[in-house]
Amino acid sequence: MSTAYEPEKIEKAAQEQWTDSRCFEVSEDPDKEKFYCLTMFPYPSGKLHMGHVRVFTISDVIARYQRMQGKHVLQPMGWDAFGMPAENAAIQRGIPPARWTYDNIDDMRDQMKRLGYAYDWTREVTTCRPEYYRWEQWLFTKMFEKGLVYRKNSVVNWDPVDQTVLADEQVIDGRGWRSDALVERREIPQWFMKITAYADELLDELDRMPGWPDSVKTMQRNWIGRSEGVELSFDVAGEDEPLTVYTTRPDTLLGVTYMAVAAEHPLAKRAAAGNAEIAAFIEECKKTDAAEATLETMEKKGMPLGISAIHPLTGDEVPLWVANFVLMSYGTGAVMAVPGHDARDWEFARKHDLPIKQVIAPEDGSEIDIDEAVYVDRGVLVNSGEYDGLDYDAAFNAIADRFEETGRGRRTVNYRLRDWGVSRQRYWGAPIPIIYCDDCGAVPVPEDQLPVVLPEDVELTGVGSPLKEMPEFYETTCPICGKPARRETDTFDTFVESSWYFARYACPDSRSVMLDDRAGYWLPVDQYTGGVEHAILHLLYSRFFQRVMRDEGLSDASEPFTNLLTQGMVLKDGAKMSKAKGNTVDPQGLIDKYGADTVRLFMMATAPPEQALEWSDDGVQGAFRFLKRLWHAVDGHCEGGSVAAVDAYDDAQAGLRRKTHQTIAKVSDDIGRRYKFNTAVAATMELMNAIQRFDDRSDGGRAVVQEALEAIVKLLAPIVPHVCHELWRQLGHEDALVYARWPDVDQAALEQDTIELVVQVNGKLRGRINVAADADRSSIEALALADDNVQRFVAEQPVKKVIVVPGRLVNVVV
């Protein structure tokens, strides 16, 4: 009597058994090899979306696979619970951010449990809880003591109508998203973390991280942007202070025909004082937002300041301009312009009729016309007086030496990386633990007064932070002198919470210290999985924080994540699935209709994890159909009763055994090494097809089918754990599948007497031959040349050579 595949029933039963046996709860066991498998934790935005399901399933497959390898696996889950959407919901619906967040967490936790992830729920971490954020407040005060944090003015988007600071995302075409008012750039004092102090270490270690994708390492290298250059001083006519610029191309120094400073530069401000036109231009510059993409793509504008700089080598006067593309925050806020050999300078010079001078010529002696096209490659110096004929390196050194000798410059290393501004003028975040005292200045909150708890019962209006209206929050006393003082009302960037949560999972209940000995057992994370959109910021901040924690004596590890898998986005209609774009697909409907296993299988079978996955509703049906086929195959097989042991096989039986063990080998490699779950699924589907074509009810036949079905159930256990859990039981096993080991390949079963080789003539496929597995080269060649179709194409032509690729093909070249 055959039974139906009822996912809802078997999934519930499997999950209950996992929960009751607490098999995914792990403690520290030094005798076992640990494996810490982590997914980037979600922001509790409401319901799970497809991107969540994809990344959690990928990670769960790896965790369950490693468990079957005998590892002691930790897979925790938590909530990146601070953030803007909670404030938006509060403004729109009048629900306090805390309640909205906790409700969402409850919903999403239920959905995760329904999907059967192998999480140790006893370690759940929620970043908006004081017991969590107190430790980042504490670490901040330690960083304060070490000089790793500091306060400086920095630019924000100011909405003059709502009287509030806007996130870049809230600025739409230069206007506030709620008020529609033109946004202004405004400078306010903010806290910064000195990530640049670790720039060299963060850069150098990338060379020793084989477990990270090259693309991510390259992006981080470019982001840090270490460059070796020279700082040069130009005198300015009528000014006492020289103007210092940084350049990586001192070899082009004689090609300088103008210079440019940022709108915020003191020289520009002074020039504006006596010139209304310049003042207006500087005002206009402030109206663009500060995003790099905007600065780089906007029209390059500038104005002469009416001041001249003196060229340090020739003594010539070069005009000084103010330009909208020069950044005050990068380098010195001033650049020397070499239009002949820099693309942006060239374009700007053409537009404003500034002279273009060639000082570099191609090394191969070819002629170039600098008025036609810019020449940016390194080459040989020309029109550079005593430096003519030098190459890049020689010129770099000669000019750098000259400036160092005269004290007018120095070799220096520059980074594109900027310090991390962590202040946010928002309510729903961790309070920055600083007290401002008129006498003592900015004072960190002492350890015994931590945490600084964020009040949760508030009303949000959308205008400013409610903390600024709560004297019971901000009124306090100075920890040093005891006088009345005022608390910082800014909160941390939410990236601060996500920069160390991975460590806290090791000891989420630790009350006395940020991290205890348990972190020493679990860290670093062995496998980290998350969206490629986090390739730079989140991952770089986490690498920085891990080092800060290391230097605080909290952990021995320098790198937080040994292996990184960056999963591609789930796209819909060609764009990232996101709430903001309104193109999300709710996975819940599919779970209700087909069960968790079908959804898990579909996500894994459809595309490799690193690739973007374009969502389509078709295909889910196919995953469901396959699970039904598997179910009925096991069901039908088990109806035949117990299986007798057999030690000799006929050809067909040996053939199915070979397919079984080829599949074990392929799936082990696909999941264990390549992370190609889609081809792993395809391989098990092929084995299923082979089983269904195999019709042999003899003892031997039933034995190899039993072996094949057990292999499929184990190989698919990480991907579709519920149905496999039940099928394993049906195949006659008392111990739950979750305690089973990954299957081994029987090398003897793989052996073959003959193999097929492809024969090409001049690289085109012309025939196939069967040869003995151990055939030598000359007999292969002879067999290949004897093939009728091969003979047709060789015909009378002399054979120039024959290439034999063992196990693959023969190519006859005529």
Next chain:
RNA sequence: GCCCGGGUGGCGGAACUGGUAGACGCAGCGGACUUAAAAUCCGCUGACCGCAAGGUCGUGCGAGUUCGAGUCUCGCCCCGGGCACCA
């Protein structure tokens, strides 16, 4: 604009280290079963030529390297992600 990916049948994708292009699945078409439908099972399915054997073309576009290129090199085009206050 800069940095990092990607582009292969009607669709998702496979081809791992330069060696049979299109595995596996979806959709479609034909058939079996059924009173019927659903479900299930079997077969076909890149384009073109051919009765067939087989042949020609074909991996975004253009060149190149090689006995052999989806894969490597150079130059383009298009799409996605990131660009520091979305997470």
